[in-house]
Amino acid sequence: MISEKFSKIQPSETLAINAKAKELKEKGLKVINFSVGEPDFNSPENVKQATINAVKEDFTRYTAADGIKELREKISEKLKKDNSLDYSSEQIVVSNGAKQVLYNALMVLCNKGNEIIIPAPFWVSYTAMAHLCETKPVITSNESLKITPEEFENSITPKTKVLLLNSPSNPTGLMYSKKELESLAEIAVKKKVFVLSDEVYEKIVFDEKHYSIASFNDQIKNLTITVNGVSKAYSMTGYRIGYSASNSEIAKALKKIQSHSTGSACSFSQKAALTAITSDETTLKKQVQEFKKRRDFIASELKNTKIKFISPQGAFYYFFNLKEITKDDVKFCSDLLEKKFVALVPGKPFGMQGYARMSYACSLEEIKEGLKRIKEFIE
Numbered sequence: 001m002i003s004e005k006f007s008k009i010q011p012s013e014t015l016a017i018n019a020k021a022k023e024l025k026e027k028g029l030k031v032i033n034f035s036v037g038e039p040d041f042n043s044p045e046n047v048k049q050a051t052i053n054a055v056k057e058d059f060t061r062y063t064a065a066d067g068i069k070e071l072r073e074k075i076s077e078k079l080k081k082d083n084s085l086d087y088s089s090e091q092i093v094v095s096n097g098a099k100q101v102l103y104n105a106l107m108v109l110c111n112k113g114n115e116i117i118i119p120a121p122f123w124v125s126y127t128a129m130a131h132l133c134e135t136k137p138v139i140t141s142n143e144s145l146k147i148t149p150e151e152f153e154n155s156i157t158p159k160t161k162v163l164l165l166n167s168p169s170n171p172t173g174l175m176y177s178k179k180e181l182e183s184l185a186e187i188a189v190k191k192k193v194f195v196l197s198d199e200v201y202e203k204i205v206f207d208e209k210h211y212s213i214a215s216f217n218d219q220i221k222n223l224t225i226t227v228n229g230v231s232k233a234y235s236m237t238g239y240r241i242g243y244s245a246s247n248s249e250i251a252k253a254l255k256k257i258q259s260h261s262t263g264s265a266c267s268f269s270q271k272a273a274l275t276a277i278t279s280d281e282t283t284l285k286k287q288v289q290e291f292k293k294r295r296d297f298i299a300s301e302l303k304n305t306k307i308k309f310i311s312p313q314g315a316f317y318y319f320f321n322l323k324e325i326t327k328d329d330v331k332f333c334s335d336l337l338e339k340k341f342v343a344l345v346p347g348k349p350f351g352m353q354g355y356a357r358m359s360y361a362c363s364l365e366e367i368k369e370g371l372k373r374i375k376e377f378i379e
């Protein structure tokens with residue numbers, strides 16, 4: 001028999017939608033897939049070249065469990081420059097994607113029965129990870145789609161260990177302002193709750209400045225694990241490189257757990273990540289402009305429809321409020337896919353019913369066609 005903790009994990013509904021969309025595509029139907037969670041751009045040429053060079057130079061062996069020193073040093077510089085965070089290279093741990101960082105962090109921080117506060121809507125893996133670590137996810141939810149300081153404070157019990165924050169957010173594209181983060185930080189410090197700050201969409205922001213919660217003062221810094229990676233900013237999802245910055249005790253624990261589970265992240269991916277984070281950001285800025293153009297186009301197309309939304313400030317997602325159209329977002333998305341061949345992900349797996357997520361990591365032509373079909377469908 002499989003374990004009790006594993007039996008609480010649901011299969012990923014995002015992957016299920018994606019699989020169904022692919023199946024229809026293979027049948028020759030013109031499917032518009034708005035369900036993907038990765039940029040539609042290719043990895044940068046200099047990153048690809050760095051990978052090839054590393055392999056040719058036989059940089060293909062195990063590395064230190066926490067990653068090569070050169071990369072950790074450059075991450076430390078990046079955190080100083082972009083995030084006003086002061087961490088030594090020993091406080092950085094490089095992992096197999098931000099996903100592994102998040103999982104390891106929960107393993108390191110939590111005991112069985114601890115509670116993890118997860119604001120809805122949330123990225124689907126957060127609750128699954130909480131269950132795998134034998135903790136209880138405590139979900140908060142309101143129409144603003146962000147946790148308020150009051151909600152945070154009221155959700156804290158003696159069992160609370162971690163607040164999971166994600167800004168810019170998957171699935172909403174919303175960001176927490178400096179003021180909002182300061183209020184949350186104050187409560188975390190007062191109540192001694194750790195903050196797992198998932199900042200993987202940090203570089204894809206349109207109007208507002210991104211703030212790292214750990215940057216406000218030493219007390220919140222000591223309680224925060226900042227999580228980031230190269231997947232989203234540099235279109236390197238397959239390279240599997242993420243990293244954490246934390247206090248030294250947590251960093252040592254993260255290194256230890258990784259040394260026994262997967263070992264280091266891929267050697268030549270680390271070299272590629274080094275190139276990515278030290279390159280100039282001209283291409284990245286162009287891609288962000290492209291995402292912004294798509295975001296604005298979608299807003300103008302949907303403004304007089306029954307689909308409501310809060311304009312996203314980052315990432316590449318819209319989180320549509322469908323409550324004027326339906327109560328059953330799962331049925332809505334499955335009918336939309338079957339009748340109009342457009343794939344959206346229902347809100348339910350993100351912890352909020354009556355919503356659906358649209359990823360606009362696809363061409364403007366596909367967006368135009370997809371929105372036309374969605375409008376026909378809701379009429």
Ligand SMILES: Cc1ncc(COP(=O)(O)O)c(C=O)c1O
Pocket residue numbers: 037096097098099100123166169170198200228229230231237240241242
């Ligand atoms: C909010 C969020 N965090 C973490 C990840 C994982 O990123 P990585 O590819 O670095 O594992 C994703 C990927 O979809 C994400 O959306």
